[in-house]
Amino acid sequence: MPRNSRTRVLFVIGSMGGGGAERQVLEILKRIDRTRFEPLLYLAMKQGELLEEVPPDVPIFAYWDGSPVTWTRRILGSMKLTRLLRYLDLAKVLREQKIDVVYDRTYLATLDAAGGCWFRPTPRVSCCVADPGPELELYVRGSVALSRWFARRAYRSANIVLANSEGLRNRVIEYFQLNPDHVKVYNNLLASSIALGPNPEGDDTHLDLRESGSGDSQGKSVGSADQYDEFHSRLMTAGAEQPSLREVFKAKQDRFLIVSAGRLHPQKGYLFLLEAMNELIHQRGRSLRLVIFGKGESESELREFVRLHGLEEDVILAGFVANPRQWYQNANLFVLPSLFDAMPNALIEAAASGVPALATTCPSGPKEILDGGRCGGLVPPADAKALADAIVDAMDNHHKWQEKACLARERVIQMFDPEIGIRRLENLLEETAGNRIC
Numbered sequence: 001m002p003r004n005s006r007t008r009v010l011f012v013i014g015s016m017g018g019g020g021a022e023r024q025v026l027e028i029l030k031r032i033d034r035t036r037f038e039p040l041l042y043l044a045m046k047q048g049e050l051l052e053e054v055p056p057d058v059p060i061f062a063y064w065d066g067s068p069v070t071w072t073r074r075i076l077g078s079m080k081l082t083r084l085l086r087y088l089d090l091a092k093v094l095r096e097q098k099i100d101v102v103y104d105r106t107y108l109a110t111l112d113a114a115g116g117c118w119f120r121p122t123p124r125v126s127c128c129v130a131d132p133g134p135e136l137e138l139y140v141r142g143s144v145a146l147s148r149w150f151a152r153r154a155y156r157s158a159n160i161v162l163a164n165s166e167g168l169r170n171r172v173i174e175y176f177q178l179n180p181d182h183v184k185v186y187n188n189l190l191a192s193s194i195a196l197g198p199n200p201e202g203d204d205t206h207l208d209l210r211e212s213g214s215g216d217s218q219g220k221s222v223g224s225a226d227q228y229d230e231f232h233s234r235l236m237t238a239g240a241e242q243p244s245l246r247e248v249f250k251a252k253q254d255r256f257l258i259v260s261a262g263r264l265h266p267q268k269g270y271l272f273l274l275e276a277m278n279e280l281i282h283q284r285g286r287s288l289r290l291v292i293f294g295k296g297e298s299e300s301e302l303r304e305f306v307r308l309h310g311l312e313e314d315v316i317l318a319g320f321v322a323n324p325r326q327w328y329q330n331a332n333l334f335v336l337p338s339l340f341d342a343m344p345n346a347l348i349e350a351a352a353s354g355v356p357a358l359a360t361t362c363p364s365g366p367k368e369i370l371d372g373g374r375c376g377g378l379v380p381p382a383d384a385k386a387l388a389d390a391i392v393d394a395m396d397n398h399h400k401w402q403e404k405a406c407l408a409r410e411r412v413i414q415m416f417d418p419e420i421g422i423r424r425l426e427n428l429l430e431e432t433a434g435n436r437i438c
Contacts, residue, residue, distance in 0.1 A: 007433045008038045008097065010122075012090070012104040012113045016048030018295065018320045019263050020188075020345035021106045021129050026050050027189045028103075029058050031422045036430065042093055044086060044112065049295075049320050061093045083115065090116030101125065101433035104158075107135045107151065114154035123432045126158035127186075128168065131340045131363060132175045134267065152176040159432045162186040164343035167364025186425060188343050190352055190416040256288040256395050259331040259355070261324055261346040262338070264296030264317075269337035269360065271298075271305060275384035278309045280391060288395070289314050291331075293321045328353035333394045333401070339381045341365045348416055351375070351408040356401035358390050369415075375408035377401070 011029065016022050029039050039058050046062035054060060063086045090112055093099070104113035105127040117124050132151065140147040155161050155176050161183045163169035169185050172178060262268045270292060280286040292302075292315070299317060306315045321327065324346075328334060334350035336359040343365045350357050351369060358377035359366035370376035377394065379386035394401045 006034075006036060006038045007430055008040065008100045009429055009433075010040045010042055010094065010097065010099045010102050012042045012102060012109045012116075013106055014044045014108055015046075016043065016050040016054065017263075018049040018322075020343075021127075022048060022050050023191060023345055024129075024188055025105055026053055027191050027418065028422065028425065029055055031189070031418060033422075033426055036426060040093075040097060040099070042090060044108070049322070053322075059097075061097075063089045083111070086112050087115030087119060091119035094120040094122050101429050103127070103429065105129060107132065108139060110154050110158070111151065114157050117157070123434075124158045125160050125162060125429065125432055126155055127162045127164070128155070128172045128183075128342075129164055130342050131168065131171055133171075134340050138267070148176075152178075156182075160184060160428065164188050165364040165368050167368065168342045171363060186428075187416050187421055188345060188348060189418040189421045190348060190412065191345070191418075254287075256286070256333070256391075257331045258288060258290045258333045258335055258391065259293070259324075259327055259350070260290065260335045260337070261293040261321070261350075262336070262344065264292075264294050264298040264302060266298055267339055267341075268294075268296075268298075269339045269381060270302055272382055272384045273335060273337040273387060274302065274305050274309075274311070274315065276387035276391065277311060277315060279384065279388045281311070281314055282309070284388070284392070286392065286395065288391070289316070290335075291316045291318055291327070293318050293324055293327070295320045324349065325353055328355045331355050332398065333358060333391065335387070335391070336360065336366060337381075337387060338362055338366070343369070348412050351405070351412045352416075354405055354409050356394060356398070356405040357408060358387070358394060369412060370408060371411060374404070375411055376404050 009032070011025055013022060013025050016026070025041075029041065032039050034057070039055075041054060041058050041060045043060065043062040044064065046060065046065040094102070094116055099122055102113050102117060102122050102124040104110045104124065106129060110126045110128075113124055113126065116122075136144055136147050136151065155172070155178060161172065161178065163172050163183055163185055164187060166185055169183050173180050173183050260270070260273065264270065273290070277288070277290050280288060302317060306312060306317070328350050332355075334347070334355045334357045336344055336347045336350075336357070338344065338360055339362075341360075341362045341364075344359075347357060347359055347366055347369055356376065357370060358379070359370060360381040361367055361378045362381060367373075367378060370378060372378070377390045379390050
């Protein structure tokens with residue numbers, strides 16, 4: 001690599017959906033120093049809510065970009081060799097774009113990057129951002145043992161493996177039998193879109209909301225308050241029975257307002273949170289309301305639970321939100337009910353916004369963010385009653401929870417300082433690229 005050239009970094013991830021891993025890749029793409037690096041992006045599928053936010057100077061390559069599938073792909077796909085095609089396609093990009101170092105994030109992206117780098121040897125930084133045990137069980141279609149063996153080889157072939165929490169680092173070392181010196185902790189970057197203080201505009205005229213409603217309005221982006229009112233009016237006409245989000249957040253003093261955010265997936269434990277809401281409202285007579293931001297495969301199951309238990313006026317599934325800061329700042333409590341998690345961005349962002357937080361004691365992540373309960377509430381995973389009891393405590397002792405929220409805000413701003421984090425990552429990428437095999 002010429003001494004004075006910029007380091008060409010290829011970031012590899014499945015898509016640019018609205019999940020935490022995708023948000024972190026986007027944040028790095030926005031922040032990485034252009035005088036030292038040329039960032040490029042490789043996707044398995046060119047899609048996702050965050051795709052339009054990728055900086056315009058970042059070239060995007062994708063195995064599938066919506067173009068017609070060739071006969072070669074059809075034949076190899078029928079032979080279950082689609083992954084091999086992705087390896088070859090990624091290797092082609094590595095070769096033609098003269099990539100100096102690869103940064104892959106998520107389990108499936110690591111498999112693709114390892115395969116591509118086998119065909120075109122390139123230094124690689126691999127990230128593990130979720131507990132590998134449940135992650136493998138989630139994606140594996142055949143033998144878990146065989147998949148674990150391939151994943152172990154993929155992580156071992158990287159120059160360095162990054163985990164986003166100390167607990168996850170220990171878990172990755174144990175699960176994949178990696179050398180402890182091969183795995184480092186690199187904290188997530190606090191997103192630049194998350195306000196660390198009051199909304200500078202002082203109002204709510206900068207909404208960017210994608211609501212998963214019904215009718216032809218589904219999935220549209222909403223920019224202004226007027227557009228939102230019109231959008232919500234169409235939802236009501238189409239048969240939606242839930243109140244306006246603007247009404248909910250402006251009238252929060254009428255009910256204790258809880259927010260949650262994340263991919264709608266069984267891993268996130270939302271059914272236990274809905275069970276807690278059902279108990280609090282219908283058995284304990286508590287006056288509260290829950291808004292969940294996110295999209296995912298569990299949406300229909302969650303909506304059915306809401307319908308069957310008569311919670312339509314109490315629980316709002318609000319869809320994808322590009323910038324959740326104003327919603328967090330106007331809530332009374334943020335709840336993360338995950339069954340397992342690594343370093344959840346939603347909890348970090350909520351803490352940075354100053355809202356009291358309640359989370360589950362996953363093997364890693366939430367306990368570190370909330371400092372073992374000093375900076376927020378912690379309850380066991382998959383325990384609706386424990387969630388309900390903690391919510392009651394937050395309602396009855398809100399001053400105590402607000403004090404913890406102040407401690408949490410100070411803690412996450414220090415832990416996840418994006419300027420410190422990006423400089424540290426840049427140095428690692430340059431160091432790793434220096435090991436390139438010509």
